[in-house]
Amino acid sequence: MDQALAQRIEAVNQRAVAEGRIVGSVVLVAHQGKVIYAGASGYADREQQRPMKRSNQFRLSSVSKPYITLAAMRMVEQRHLSLEDAVSRWLPWFTPALTDGRCPEITVRHLLTHTAGLDYRFKQPENGPYHRLGICDGMELSTLTLEQNLRLLADAPLQAEPGSVFNYSLSIDVLGAVLEQVAGVALPTLFDQWVGKPLGLRNTGFVAKDAQTLATAYYDADPEPARMQDGFLLTLPEGFGFDLELAPSRALASSAYPSAGAGMVGDADDVLRLVEALRNGGDGVLQPATTELMRQAHVGADAEIQGPGWGFGFGGAVLVDATVASTPQSNGTMQWGGVYGHNWFYDPLAELSLVALTNTAIEGMCGPYSIQIRDAVYG
Numbered sequence: 001m002d003q004a005l006a007q008r009i010e011a012v013n014q015r016a017v018a019e020g021r022i023v024g025s026v027v028l029v030a031h032q033g034k035v036i037y038a039g040a041s042g043y044a045d046r047e048q049q050r051p052m053k054r055s056n057q058f059r060l061s062s063v064s065k066p067y068i069t070l071a072a073m074r075m076v077e078q079r080h081l082s083l084e085d086a087v088s089r090w091l092p093w094f095t096p097a098l099t100d101g102r103c104p105e106i107t108v109r110h111l112l113t114h115t116a117g118l119d120y121r122f123k124q125p126e127n128g129p130y131h132r133l134g135i136c137d138g139m140e141l142s143t144l145t146l147e148q149n150l151r152l153l154a155d156a157p158l159q160a161e162p163g164s165v166f167n168y169s170l171s172i173d174v175l176g177a178v179l180e181q182v183a184g185v186a187l188p189t190l191f192d193q194w195v196g197k198p199l200g201l202r203n204t205g206f207v208a209k210d211a212q213t214l215a216t217a218y219y220d221a222d223p224e225p226a227r228m229q230d231g232f233l234l235t236l237p238e239g240f241g242f243d244l245e246l247a248p249s250r251a252l253a254s255s256a257y258p259s260a261g262a263g264m265v266g267d268a269d270d271v272l273r274l275v276e277a278l279r280n281g282g283d284g285v286l287q288p289a290t291t292e293l294m295r296q297a298h299v300g301a302d303a304e305i306q307g308p309g310w311g312f313g314f315g316g317a318v319l320v321d322a323t324v325a326s327t328p329q330s331n332g333t334m335q336w337g338g339v340y341g342h343n344w345f346y347d348p349l350a351e352l353s354l355v356a357l358t359n360t361a362i363e364g365m366c367g368p369y370s371i372q373i374r375d376a377v378y379g
Contacts, residue, residue, distance in 0.1 A: 002036045005029065008376035013041035016369050020224035022341070022360040024052035024215060026268040029377055030276060030353040044359065045216040047227065056215045057208050057265045058357045059251045061139060061338035064264035065172045066315040067204070067274060069112060071179055071194040073290050073314060076108075081182050083109040087116075087174060090181040094174065096154045098161065108178065110162045111171040112314045113298045117158035118169035123241035129156045138173055138259025139339075141230060141247040146187070146257040150177055166299045166312060176260025187258040198285045199273045204266030206258040208251045214265065215359040217248040217340060220367070225360045234339070234361055244339065246361070262338075271344060271355045278315060278334060279346040279353055295334050295348065306335070328378040337365040345374070352377065 009027055016022045024042030028035060040052040075081040087094050087106045095103045096117070110116040121130040121137050133152045136142045142149070150173065159167055176187050183190045188206050196204060208214040218225035219234060230250075233243035250256050251265050277285050278294060286294075297311030301320035304310060309325030310317045316336035319329055329335075335345030341364025346353040356373045358364030 004379070005037050005377070006039065008379060009037055009373065010039060010041070012369070012372045012376050013039070016363075016372070017042040021220075021363045021367065022358045022369055023218045023225050024056075024360075025356060025358040025364065026052060026054055026056065026058075027357075027373060028268050028272045028353075028355045030272060032351045033276060033280065035272070046218070047216075050212075052215065052359075054269065055203065055213065055267055057203060057213050057251075057267050058215050058342065058359065059139075059217060059248065059338075059340045060204075060264045060266050060271075060342065061262050061340045062336060063266075063271060063338040063342050063344065063357075064259065065261050066278060066336065067191065067195055067264060068172055068176050068179070068260040069294075069315040070274065070277065070286070071191060072108065072112065072175055073286060073294060074194050074198075075179065075182055077287055077290055081108060081179075083107065083112070085178075087111065087178060090178045091150070091174070093151060094154045094177075096156060096158050098158045104158070104162050106162045108175065109298075111175040111178070113312060114166055114168050114171050115163050115299065116169065116171045116174070117160045117162045117165075117167070118153065118171050118174070119156075119159050119167055120169055120241065122236070122244040123168070125242065135170075137170070137244065138257075138262035139247065139250065140245040141250055141253065142256070144257060146173070146177055146259075149257065150174055166303045166305065170261060172261035173259055176258065179260075187260060191264075195274075199270075199277055199282060201266070201270040201273060204264060204270040206263055206265070207254050207256075208265045211252055214251060215357075217246070217361065218359055219361045220363050225363075228361070236339075236362070237366065246340075268355050268357045271342075271357065272353060275344050275346050275353045275355060279348060279351075295332055328375065337370070339365055341365055343370040343373075 029037040044052045124130045217228040230247040294314040299312035305317045309321040316334045319333040330349035337343040341358035341360045
């Protein structure tokens with residue numbers, strides 16, 4: 001390991017744990033495809049005094065999205081699917097309407113860029129249609145199947161004309177259902193065939209196999225993070241939406257429908273394999289032209305996806321102007337996170353990749369911790 005890098009990262013982790021901002025974390029850094037830092041800090045379960053290990057699984061929440069995006073882009077490469085395919089070609093019943101009654105065409109490209117006119121329930125007011133219809137966000141307990149949930153979504157009015165506005169949404173869940181029809185298999189099997197085996201993933205899927213290897217979920221509280229229970233309503237920062245319902249036990253529920261946008265579990269090494277594949281193609285998993293296409297800003301920086309200077313590609317936010325964004329990362333960097341407390345990025349110019357998974361929502365995703373880890377990487 002790079003000792004100076006290790007000292008910087010471990011200082012950030014020790015301080016975050018000591019200050020009661022995170023309970024535990026696993027951080028991996030790769031340079032030119034080689035791991036130059038790997039470390040676990042704090043606790044996987046504080047009450048049981050179970051230390052965090054590099055092999056611990058986490059509830060990935062939105063870190064699920066780039067996995068399914070990768071599957072879609074591999075299908076596009078092999079011409080099983082087109083970015084311009086209408087969703088209704090594969091899901092004839094998915095034809096949501098605008099408030100004026102029109103049913104505009106939604107394409108795979110719209111789903112990948114979150115410009116399909118869809119939304120999340122947690123971003124809607126309590127009297128909004130998503131609440132009235134009982135639409136799920138993919139992180140709560142539910143007896144619905146994936147198709148049943150998406151049929152409810154199809155009954156909700158579109159928020160905007162497809163292609164016109166970025167709106168973070170359930171679009172990747174819809175994409176997962178599209179891919180099931182393309183491949184002719186259920187999403188967990190599809191994931192294994194199109195992503196898991198090609199990348200050599202060993203610890204990722206839609207259900208955790210062992211509760212003892214799954215990091216316990218916590219949330220920001222005073223004076224220290226509190227243990228999360230099913231049905232917990234996470235209060236999001238201003239601008240993110242309303243309260244988000246979370247159910248940690250969903251990760252162990254084989255009956256839960258597979259949410260492509262938020263329902264996966266996995267460990268940091270597997271996420272690093274994913275991030276490296278997005279950066280360099282993963283030894284032929286993706287073609288060079290595809291990796292370039294994915295990190296183009298298909299949604300421009302004027303949308304300020306993660307603040308000034310950030311647009312959106314296929315799979316995450318893309319840095320368009322590092323000066324405006326006030327970041328040491330290079331233009332073309334792609335990054336994203338997960339509400340359970342995660343963030344990742346790759347910098348194509350510096351040939352750097354970072355994966356930082358924590359068990360503390362939401363400090364690990366968008367609190368000071370994520371910025372401190374980033375700055376420690378760049379020194």
